[in-house]
Amino acid sequence: MSRHADFDSQWIVRPARLSDLSALHALAQQSLVGVTSLPDDKKRLEQRLRDSEASFSSDVDYPGEEDYLFVLEHSATGELLGCAGIQANCGFSQPFYSLRHDVFVHASPALGIKHKVHALSLCHDLGGNSLLKGFHVVAPLREGPAAQLISCARLLFIATQPRRFASRLVAEMVGCADEQGNSPFWDALGQHFFGMPYAQAEALGASGDRTYLAELLPHYPIYVSLLPEQAQGVMGQVHPGAKRPYDILLSEGFESERYIDVYDAGPTLEANTAHVRSVVDSQVVALRITREVVAWNAPAWLVSNQRLAGYRAMIIRSNWLAGRPLTITADQAAALQLNEGDSVRLVRL
Template sequence: MLVMRPAQMADLQDVQRLAADSPVGVTSLPDDVERLSDKIVSSEASFAAEVSFNGEESYFFVLEDSSNGRLVGCSGIVASAGYSEPFYSFRNETFVHASRSLSIHNKIHVLSLCHDLTGNSLLTSFYVERPLVDTTYAELNSRARLLFMASHPERFADAVVVEIVGTSDEQGDSAFWDAVGRNFFDMSYSEAERLSGLKSRTFLAELMPHYPIYVPLLPDAAQEAMGQVHPRAQITFDILMREGFETDHYIDIFDGGPTLHARASGIRSIAQSRVVPVRVEEGGRGGRPYLVANGQLQDFRAVVLELDWVPGKPVSLSAEAAELLGVGEGGSVRLVAV
C-alpha cells in the first residue's frame, strides 16, 4: 500500500532520484543534493514548529510504498508564497485603445508583471513515477496535501496558488521564454530554470520587463504557448481543476504555463472532506475509493482506501489500514471521495 507522509532526511537519496526525473520547469524540485537537503530540513522544522498563522514554513511530503520503503512520489506546500521575496507572475489584462475621431475601439491583450499572489499558500514539488500518473495514487499525492491544510488551517493562507509547468520541447526550449525572457538573459529556458532551482527565481524576475507586454506583438508560437500545460504536468492540472482552481488570470513568467488560483474555502478536498470516528474491524473494505488522512502533524499519514462508508456514521478500517494511518478504535480520520 502507498502512504503519504512527511519527508525525512533519510529520504534524501530517493528524493534526488525523483527530482532527477521531474520535467524541466519544476524549479521547486531541483536535482541538487544541497538544495534538496535544505528543503527537507526546512520541512522538518516547519512540521515541528508551533504555528498560529502562515509564515515562512514549507512542508514536504513523500509517497512511500509501505511494502518495501521505496519512494514513488513527492509533493509540497509553501505556507506563504514570496514570504522572503516577491512572488512574481504575469497578470492577463486588457488595454483599450480608442479613437473617437476614427471610430476605432480596440481591446488589446497585455501581460503585466505583478506580485498579486504574494502571501498566498503555494502547492509545489509534485511528482509521481510515470506508471502511477493515471492512477488514484496521483490523486493521493496531490490532494492529500489539501487534507493536511484542512486539518491545520491556521498554518495556511485563505487562498492557494499553483504554478503549472508550461510547454517546452525535447531540447528544453520554450517558445514563450525565447520570445520574452531570452531577450533579457543570454541563456536558454532549461538553463534559466536550472539556475532558478539552484538559487532563486526572484533575481531573474527582477530583470524582466516591468512595463506591459503587448501579446499581439509576440510570435505566434509564444502566443499559443501561453496557458498551455506540459504533457507531464497535465495530471496535476486536471486534478486541481477538478478541485475548483481557476486558470484565467495569471501565467508563469518563464514558460507561460498557467498559474492556478483558488480560495481555500472553495477547494473540494477542503470543503467536502469530513472528520469521522474510526472503527477497527475486518471486512471494512469494498465500496468506492476515498482519500483518508489521520489529521496529525509530524505523524501525518494519508492513504487511498476502498470504503463502504455512510455519511454520518463511523468509518470501518482494517487493522492494516489503521496501523498505517496510526489511528486506533475511537480515533478519527479525515476523508474525501476520490
Template sequence: MLFVRPGRLADLDALQQMARTAQPVLHSLPHDRRALEARVALSEDSFRAEVDFPGEEFYLFVLEDSETGKLHGTSSIVAAAGYSEPFYVFRNDALIHASRELHVNRKIHALTMSHELTGKSRLAGFYIDPAMRGDAAAHLMSRARMMYIAANRKRFTSEVFSLLLGVTDDTGVSPFWEAVGRKFFGRNFADIEVQSGGRSSTFIAEVMPSYPIYVPLLPEAAQRVLGEPDEKALLAYDIHMEEGFETDRYVDIFDAGPVLTAQIERSACVKRNETRTVRETSAQQGATYLIASNKPGEFRCVLADLPAQTDGGAPLPAAARHALGAQDGDTVRCVPLHQQEPTHTTGEAQ
C-alpha cells in the same frame, strides 16, 4: 499500500535521486546534497512548529509503499511564496484602445510583471515515479497536500496557488521563452529554469521587462501557448480542477504555463470533508476516498474505499489503518476522490 507522510532526513538518499531524475527541475529539491538536507530539515522543523500564521515554513511530503518502504513520489507546500523575495508571474491584463474619430474600440491583452502572489501559499515540488501505473498515485500525492491544508488552516493563507508546466516541444524549447525571455536573458530556457529558484530570484526583476508586453506583438506560436498546460501537465490540471482550483489571469513568467488558484473555503477537501470514526473491518466496497489522519506530527493520507456514510463510521481494513497509524475509535478526515469523470486521463502531474 501507498500512503503520504511528511518527509524526513532518513529519506535523503531517495529524495536526492528524485531531484536528479525529475524533469522539469524541482526547485523544492536542490541537487546539492547539503542544500537538500537543509530543505528537509526546514520541513521537519515546520511540521513540529507551533504556527499562528504562515511564514517561512516549508512542508515536504513523500509517497511511500507500506509493504516495501520504497518512496515513489514527493510534493510540497510553501507556506508563503516569496517570503524573502518577491514571487514573480505575468499578469494578463485587458487594455482598451479606443478612438472616437476612427470608430475604433479594441481590447488588447498585455502581460505585466507582477508580484501579487507573493505571500500566498503555494503547492509545489510535485514528482511521481514514472513507473507508477494509473492515476490514483498522482491524485493521492497531489491532493494529500490539500488534506493537510484543510486540517491546519492557520498555517496557510486563505488562497492557495499552483504553477503548471507550460508548453514545450520535444526538445524542451518553450515558444514563449523564445519570444520573450531569451530576448532579455540570452540564455536557454533550461539553464534559467535551474537558476530561477522557484520564481523568487532577484535577477528576474533586474532583467525581465518592467513595461507591459502587448500580446498581439508576440509570434503566433507564443500567443497560442499563453496559459496552456503542457501535455505532461494535463493530469495535474485535472487534479487541481477536481479540487476546486480555477484558472486565473496570471501565467508563468518563463513558459507562460497556467497559474491556478483556489479559495481554501471552496476547495473539495473543505467543502466535501466528512469526519468519521475508524472501525476495524475487512475491505469494503464503495466510493474511493482520500482519508487522512492528523495527529500532531504524524499526518498520513491514503486512498481507500468507503461505503456511504450511515453512522459516521469509517470501516477500514488493516492495511489502511496501519498506513494511517489509526486505531479503532480514532477520527479521520474523509473526502471523495472524484466528483466527476476527469477530462484527461494521461500525463504527468507537475
C-alpha cells in the same frame, strides 16, 4: 481483503524526512524541467528536507516561511514513488513574481477606431497565498489513483491544519516545451533579457531567490501581439507531462484566471481554500477496526489522521455512510498510526 482493495491501500503519504534525500534526488532527476521546486541538486534538496522537517515540527498561528514536503511511499517496500509540497506563504520572504495578463482598450474617437490590446505585466499580486509545488509521480503511476492521492493528501492536510495556510491557494503549472527542453515563450521573451536558455533559467529559478526577475525583466507592459505566434500559442497552456496534476486541481475547484509563469507561460491555478473540494467536503469521523472483508468495488476514500509531523494519508475502500464511524482493517489503522476510537478525516475520491 481483496487484491483490488489491497492495491489501493499499498501507498501511504507522509511528511518527507532527511533520510529520503537519495530517493528524492532520483525523483527530481525524472521530473520536468519546469518543476523548479524540485531541483536536480542534492544540496538544495537537502536544505528543502531540513526546512520541511522544521516546518512540520514548528508551532505557528499563521502562514509564514513554512515549506512542507510530502512523499508517496510504497507501504511494503518503502520505495518513494512521488512527492508534493506546500509553501505556506509564497510571498513571505521575497516577492513572488508572475506575469499578469491585462487587456487595454486603445481608441481614437476621431478615427472611429476602438480595439482591445492584450499585454503582460510583471507583478507580485499572488504573494501571500499558499503555493502548491513540487509535484512529481513516477511514470507508471501518473495516470492512476496514486497521483490523486499525493496531490489531494496535502489538501486534506490543509483542511486539518487551517491556521497554517492562507485563505487562497495557487499552483504554477509547467508550460509547454519541446523534447529538447526549449520553451517557445522563453525564447521569445526571457532569452532577450537573460541571455541564457530555458533550462538554465529554470535551474536558476530553483534557487528560491527570484529578485533577479525584477532586475532583468521589463517593468512596462509587454504587448502580446508583438510576440511570435508560436509564443502566443503556448500562453496559458500546460505541458503534456503536467496534464495529470493540472486535471486533478481543476477537479478540486481550481481555476486559471489571468496569471502565467514568467519562464514558460504555463498557467497559474487559483482557488479559495475554503472552496476546494477536498477541504470543504472532508469530514472528521471516529475510527473502528474490523476484520471484515471490504468489496474491491466499494467507493474509494482519501483518509488521513489529524497529526502534524506524524501525518499519514492513504486510499481506503469503504461503504462508509455519513454519521457512522469509518471501519478499516488493523493493517490500515497501523499504516495511519491510529487506534480504535481515534478520529480520521476523509473525503470521497
